[in-house]
Amino acid sequence: MKRESNLKKVLSAGHFAVTAECGPPKGADEGPIKKKGGMLKGYVDSVNVTDNQTGVVRLSSLAACVILKEEGIDPVLQMVTRDRNRIALQSDILGASALGIRNILCLSGDHQSFGNQKGAKGVFDIDSIQLIHTVKTMRDEGKIIGGEALTAPPQLFIGAAENPFADPFSYRVLRLGKKIRAGAEFIQTQCIYDIPRFKEWIGMVRDEGMDQKVYILGGITPLKSAKMAEYMNGHVAGITIPEGIIDRMKKVPPKDQREEGIKIAIETIEALKEMKGIHGVHIMAIEWEEIVPQIVEKANLYPRPSL
Amino acid sequence: MITAERKPFEEIKEMVKPYSKLLVVGCGTCVAECAAGGEKEVALLASALRMEARMENRVVEIDEMTLDRQCVYEFIDQLTETVDNYDAILSLGCGAGVQAVSDVFPDMTVLPALNTTFLGETKAPGVWMENCRGCGDCKLHIFGAICPVARCAKGLFNGPCGGSKDKRCEVHPDTPCAWHMIIERLEKKGRLEQLNNIYPPVDWSTGQGKGPRKIEREDQMI
Structure with a gap:
């Protein structure tokens, strides 16, 4: 029997989807991946595996996806264009599909200057939108870049990221439209703390009818502390945390800040559930994967549909 | 120069x-x-x-x-x-x-x-800016005369990336986001639709793709 993307099944059945993120270890150890997978299993529909996020060398996303798959989890292969040219990317797309991976998230990737290999040559042979289109053409037309035919096409549910909080704001929706036209079938957004701005963005998305063409999963990152909130706001590319949220975290004694962060995350999920055009949430609990089941349960998203 | x-x-x-x-x-x-x-x-x-x-x-x-x-x-x-x-x-x-x-x-x-x-421009006395990579296939007419290859840190052709904030590049906060500039310039000229097309993968062979490049022009040869 052919394996199918669980995420695609959940979304196309009309369920509010839940995905989570798993960062691979900085070592050749499958243990941490299995452990994180074990924590998430049953509580989410699919698990994204980051691809050397922030330009830091980690165990490969493709390898970690295979490990998760063997644990019975539907993995989402994150693939950045920073480190590999079109030859390597297309080769890995074929390999991923052959290994039974059924979801891909196409990204440009954080610039190498943020990571631990600052002297690396950034490849950026193609960009994220070109990667989306490449996967779509490989899957639907059985052709690689340049038109040569494949002996067998890859089977992948195609995803992209979108940051509603980056500038220029008015252009973000047009760019989302480009990603949809390129072939994106699901979108996972940057983490949401500024709900009014997110509402404005999803309103614009709805006005263009884009929520009918693509599944949108809102990004959630539970804050561990006021310090983390301040750091992310100032230092992490593409992330904006409003003063109100930072103040709310600060008002709570440090020992209770994690609890407050979880509360904010749940409130955000509740708000997203009410928003027309939002089809799920993507929980990125950075090195805090063990908290995901609690969040999913408290947000009344457990148990997950079994399809 | x-x-x-x-x-x-x-x-x-x-x-x-x-x-x-x-x-x-x-x-x-x-x-x-x-x-x-x-x-x-x-x-x-x-x-x-x-x-x-x-x-x-x-x-x-x-x-x-x-x-x-x-x-x-x-x-x-x-x-x-x-x-x-x-x-x-x-x-x-x-x-x-x-x-x-x-x-x-x-x-x-x-x-x-x-x-x-x-390859740069003298922006002000003592300030030089890189704005051309000599890629061998100039596309400035599409991007409002702002080069995404040289001036976007990721060389994106369908930008901007998610790191553009307050018109600044995520990589160098003192560098303007090339894509923000491209969008602003084309918007002003009423030509933003020029960016609607998905720009296909670039043929880099006009740049470094075939090793060192050489120009030969018979009309200039003695």
């Missing part, structure tokens, strides 16, 4: 140490414009090297010469008569100049005093 910056004095000092007869050769074109390798910079570097040698009680002979262009044979030829008087040439030309001089005098040691950086 081609911009360059002088190497740190310590590095140059170590490089020239084995040679007692040195000719410091500048270039009067691009690197003179960016105040890295013109006549004035040649004079400054030569005197610094002489002073350093004196302080270390070494006897050296250091002469100076600046060519109008260090990358064209007709000008390099001006060195032919004197070159045999020296152990080495310290070139303040760009990388093309250093190699051209070395090609003309293959037995001579030619040392680079500059780090060649980019």
Whole structure:
């Protein structure tokens, strides 16, 4: 029997989807991946595996996806264009599909200057939108870049990221439209703390009818502390945390800040559930994967549909 | 023009140490414009090297010469008569100049005093900006005359990335986001729809794809 993307099944059945993120270890150890997978299993529909996020060398996303798959989890292969040219990317797309991976998230990737290999040559042979289109053409037309035919096409549910909080704001929706036209079938957004701005963005998305063409999963990152909130706001590319949220975290004694962060995350999920055009949430609990089941349960998203 | 910056004095000092007869050769074109390798910079570097040698009680002979262009044979030829008087040439030309001089005098040691950086614009006195990568297939007409290859840190063709904030690039907060500029400029001209098309993967073979490039024009050949 052919394996199918669980995420695609959940979304196309009309369920509010839940995905989570798993960062691979900085070592050749499958243990941490299995452990994180074990924590998430049953509580989410699919698990994204980051691809050397922030330009830091980690165990490969493709390898970690295979490990998760063997644990019975539907993995989402994150693939950045920073480190590999079109030859390597297309080769890995074929390999991923052959290994039974059924979801891909196409990204440009954080610039190498943020990571631990600052002297690396950034490849950026193609960009994220070109990667989306490449996967779509490989899957639907059985052709690689340049038109040569494949002996067998890859089977992948195609995803992209979108940051509603980056500038220029008015252009973000047009760019989302480009990603949809390129072939994106699901979108996972940057983490949401500024709900009014997110509402404005999803309103614009709805006005263009884009929520009918693509599944949108809102990004959630539970804050561990006021310090983390301040750091992310100032230092992490593409992330904006409003003063109100930072103040709310600060008002709570440090020992209770994690609890407050979880509360904010749940409130955000509740708000997203009410928003027309939002089809799920993507929980990125950075090195805090063990908290995901609690969040999913408290947000009344457990148990997950079994399809 | 081609911009360059002088190497740190310590590095140059170590490089020239084995040679007692040195000719410091500048270039009067691009690197003179960016105040890295013109006549004035040649004079400054030569005197610094002489002073350093004196302080270390070494006897050296250091002469100076600046060519109008260090990358064209007709000008390099001006060195032919004197070159045999020296152990080495310290070139303040760009990388093309250093190699051209070395090609003309293959037995001579030619040392680079500059780090060649980019194809740039003089933005203000003392400020040079990289805005062309010489990719061999100019697409500026599509992007409002702002080059995404040279001016976007990720060289995106369907940008901006998710890191653009307050018109700034996530990589260098003092660098304007090229994609923000492209969008603003095209919006002002009512030509934003130009960006609606998905720009396909670029053919980089016009750039570095086939190794070193060469231009051959019969109409210019004698």
